[in-house]
């Protein structure tokens with residue numbers, strides 16, 4: 550989210566890809582450009598940092614310049630349950646670094662969202678039914694406000710898709726698991742962005758708005774720690790390393806699976822996974838071994 554999120558991506562993704570031999574990086578980028586939308590230059594930067602595919606969400610059309618990006622890139626997907634005429638691709642099929650063909654799409658939830666969208670369940674059915682025969686790995690970003698819609702889609706697609714991962718609420722949930730038929734699931738991956746904030750926005754402005762009822766501009770929060778890392782060249786690597794080492798999550802599911810945060814799949818579809826929640830954390834992500 551915004552500049553702090555971009556800064557962390559630039560520092561963490563290249564090292565993470567190297568250390569974990571990650572084959573494909575998928576990011577929801579709908580808030581990358583100054584907290585709302587995605588621009589061509591920002592997309593180019595994310596690609597440079599190692600992001601392979603960007604999904605969008607309810608902010609997909611917040612910026613007019615995003616339209617050109619959606620029309621030109623086959624690595625950015627708009628929500629698939631928008632009208633057929635909506636600008637942009639609803640499905641990306643890319644080749645990962647290990648040679649696997651991977652399909653990526655996103656759907657919007659319909660509860661408490663300010664976008665009129667069609668049924669996400671039927672949209673997912675339609676896309677999964679259209680996948681090329683050589684595509685064995687598919688990931689769905691369920692961009693929704695309510696946990697119930699996301700959990701329901703996870704169960705609905707269990708065994709038919711590699712992973713269902715939620716986005717939009719900006720708060721990472723602790724329910725990562727492999728569902729009985731082999732689909733990896735987490736209700737929300739959380740946000741990569743300013744830690745001391747309200748969902749990435751200036752915490753003082755949000756609190757003041759809620760307390761007084763007087764609207765304040767919800768600018769992207771500045772992150773003092775990220776700023777320190779930028780300014781202190783000597784300390785940059787040390788600080789980045791601290792973020793890297795600090796806090797791989799180890800909850801009950803992680804204990805059950807050893808090093809991974811997800812339990813093993815009986816079908817073998819998802820071998821293992823780990824949810825990363827690095828503290829003081831600006832990085833929220835989920836790793837899957839498929």
Ligand SMILES: [Fe+2]
Pocket residue numbers: 579606607608692717
């Ligand atoms: Fe969103």
